[in-house]
Amino acid sequence: MGDPLVTLPELIRAVRGARTQAVEQELVQRECARIRGAIRTGDPQAGTTNLTKLLYIHLLGYPAHFGQMECLKLLASPQFHQKRIGYLGAALLLDERQDAHLLLTNSIKNDLAHPSPCVQGLALACLGCLGSAGMCRDLAGEVQRLAGDAPAPVRRKAVPRVVEMLHNLEVSGYSLEHSIMGVSNPFLQVRALRLLRILGQGSEEASEAMNDTLAQVATNTETLHNVGSAVLYETVLTITAVHSAPGLRVLAVNILGRFLLSRDRNIRSVALMSLLRLVRVEQSALQRHRATVLACLRDPDPTIHRRALDLSLALMTGANVRTMTQELLGFLETCPLAMKPPCASGLLFAAERFAPNKRWHIDTMLQVLTMAGSSVPDDAVSRLIQLIVGAGELHPYIVRRLYGALACDISQQPLVQVATWCIGEYGDLLLADSCEEAEPVQVEEGQVLALLERVLQSHLSLPPTRALALTALMKLSTRLSGDIDRIRRIVSVFGSCHDIELQQRAVEYNALFRKYDHLRASVLEKMPLVKAEEEEGAEVVAPGGQKRAPSSTAQEEPSQVADLLDLLGGPPADPLVPAGSDTPVAESLLDLLEDVTTAPPIPPLTVWEGDGLRLDFAFQRPPADPHLLLITASASRTRPGTTSGFLLQAAVPKSLQVQLEAPSGTSVPGPDGAPLSQQLRVRNPGQAPLRMRLRLAYTPPAGVPVQETLEINDFPAAAWQ
Incomplete structure (x- = not known):
């Protein structure tokens, strides 16, 4: 020792x-x-x-x-x-x-x-x-970060070697030890494809080096068994993740289209989910598989027809809106009850966005209300009424069609509410026989009153429906010249109704008959055209069917009346300014300059956070264009790991316009990396309160794709005022 x-x-x-x-x-x-x-x-x-x-x-x-x-x-x-x-x-x-x-x-x-x-x-x-399994699970994020942040020399050395190995696997013959179902070493091919996907992100040079080999794998691999399908799926993910050639991306879409024809429901489900992520960048290539996607709506598996519905709605454009709407209306009529709300909401949104003319738009909304019933969104009735008010030349056709639909069925409450409102407003057109497009049907005053009385007495009618029917009867008392006493008797019956709303209306209407009969005609006049400034999310429809943006004169007044109108869902009308105002011009100019110099910055907004991913909005108002809002969306990771396949979609009400610019990438690195950014240009001519619906699609480090739908209503007031 x-x-x-x-x-x-x-x-x-x-x-x-x-x-x-x-x-x-x-x-x-x-x-x-x-x-x-x-x-x-x-x-x-x-x-x-x-x-x-x-x-x-x-x-x-x-x-x-x-x-x-x-x-x-x-x-x-x-x-x-x-x-x-x-x-x-x-x-x-x-x-x-x-x-x-x-x-x-x-x-x-x-x-x-x-x-x-x-x-x-x-x-x-x-x-x-x-x-070990636990150690690899704990350190997977760090390893993936290193692979994504590898220096350029490492990438240049790694890509050719991996490409060569993948090429050798493709050209090698059958091996008893490594081949499975005719595919040479599929596990190694999958690992190599995933590594190429990481090395090729953000590098055009590395992506170009692997294009030929990826095309070879995509062309030579058979899909008769799950083994080949797994290799092809990884190939498609790699092609869409790197800077591949346009022809190669079309080949990837066609491979997913072939997956839709597979008998394996898992393969079809994966294909639909992958196509949905590509619909924004490969719209024209996906349109070739539209018929196959629509055929998936008839699949009994709920997961498949739900994803097929999302993809079908995303494929709708102005060129195919008529044919796609007919197919989706057929699906809406026979689909399960759980599928009716998303299908109805998607159809109404598509009709509002791609309608070729007002009549087609109204007919489509009426069909959706007839088939979906109570599954339509809450604002569907008000939006349809607003659209009808702006279509003055179609009022005879609309009121006759709604009268016929109401006479056949009073169980669909949204449709009944629209029909009773229209009959109350334009009931005189039922008797005028002024509609040349509809079939001539003889309608008498007694039939109209009996139909509304039937709605009032039906046990299927909801309190809002009865309130609309009661108001419609009162309006018909000024539009029809028949039995006014019958209307008075019907209204008086509800003076002792248990429903407080109906009772109050009936009492007020009875007082109108007894004490203020001379004012009844002026009080119950037809509703004026609803301007875009008075209803949030609406467009002004000009004669000839052309849509124009709402005017930019709407301003919000910080008063109690403005707060009340805001609760009702729309900004208040413009404040009236006296014509003879004697405010000095110099003082007005100083006020304007004061507003410019003291305008506070718009605070940022954290939109969403989950799965280690965070989405933030930063706002900027260009001084030269006060109606334009620039939103910079920043996606960053709060935990180690890389999020791939990030896709952001946005939609706003019709009174606003949104334009999404190209993102800085498709992958969100870890906390040490630069966040992914994308700019949204929102134009708000009417200065309406800003609302936005977002759809996020991404693949977390765990490898399971995720979709999130968000609705943002808490934008800072400075972002839209």
Whole structure:
């Protein structure tokens, strides 16, 4: 024990010079005792020498487990040569069965974040040698970050080698040991494709180097079995994630289109989800598979026809809105009850966005209300009424069609509410026989009153429906010249109704008959045309069916009346300014300058946070264009890992216009990387309160694609006022 420690070369010569096994064992035991003593004394200078001798003793077959903690000590050293020996010792002396293996995870994690690529390489090599399931799960985010942030020289060296390996797998023949269902080593192909997807993101040079090989894999791989489908799916994900050629991206869409014809529902579901992520960038290529997507609506699997519905709605454009609407109306009529709300909402939104003319728009909304019933959105009735008011030339046609629909069925409450409102407003057109487009039907006053009375007495009618029917009867008392006493009797019956709203209306209407009959005609006049400034989310429809943006004269007044109108869902009308106002011009100009100089900045807004991903909005109002709002959307990671396939979609009410510019990328790196940014240009001519609906699609580090739908109503007031 008192003898000085020997070096590694001296130990090797001594062992080789041993003539018998007993002499060698005695020599090794004596050296192990010296190393134990040195470890107990904690000599930092001899740590590397002792561990190298222990590794040599371990290679000879003698126990060297007492050096495990010495390996962990060297891993924490800031010097590279000591770290190298420590990782070598850990790779040889540790395994999953050792308790010290649990202490290795933190050391590897620290070295993966080291600025030196050499130290990172040591940690990665050790992780590949000793990584257990738990260790790989804990360090997966760090490894993926390193792969995504690899320097350009590393990418240039890695991509050709991976491409060459993938090419060799494609051209190699059948191998009994590695081929599965005719596909050569599919597990290795999937790993290689995933690595190419990481290396090719953000690098046009690396993407161009892999184009030919990706095309070869996509063309030669068969889809008769799940093995080939899995390889093709990874190929499609790689093609769409990197800067691939346009023809290659069309090939990827066609592969997903072939997946839709598969008998395996899992493959069809994955294809629909992947196509939905590509609908924004590959709209023209996806239109070729529109018929196949619509056929998926008839699949009995609820997951498939739900995803097929989302994709069908996303494929609607102004060119195919008529045919797509007919197909989706057929689906709406026969779909399960749980599917009616999203289908009805999507159809109403598409009709509002792509309607070729007002009549088609109104007919489509009426069909949706007839088929969906109470599954339509809450604002569908008010939007349809607003549209009808602006279509003056179609009033005879609309009121006759609604009268016929109401006479056939009074169970669909949204349709009944629209019909009763229209009959009350334009009931005189039912008797005028002024509609040349509809079939001539003789309607008498008694039939109209009996139909409204039937709605009032039906147990299916909701309180809002009865209120609309009661008001319609009152309006018909000024539009029809028949039995006014019958209307008075019907109204008086509800003066003792249990519903407070109906009772109040009936009492007021009775007072109008008795005390203010001379004012009844003027009080119950027809509703005026609803301007865009008076209804949020509306457009002014000009003669000839052309839509124009609402005027920019609407201003909000900070008063109690403005607050009340805001609660009702729309901004107030413009405040009246006296014509003879004597405000000095100079004072007005000073007021304007004061507003410009004291305008506070718009505070940012955190829109959403989840799965380690955070989305923030930053706002800017260009001084030259007060109706334009620039929104910079920033997506960043709050936890280690990389989010791929990020896609942001936005929609605003019709009184606003939104334009999304191209994002800075499709991947969101970890906390140390730069966030992904995308600019939204929102034009708000009427200065209506800003509302926005967002749809996020992304793939977290876990690899399972996620979709989120958000509705934002809490924008800062300075963003739209």
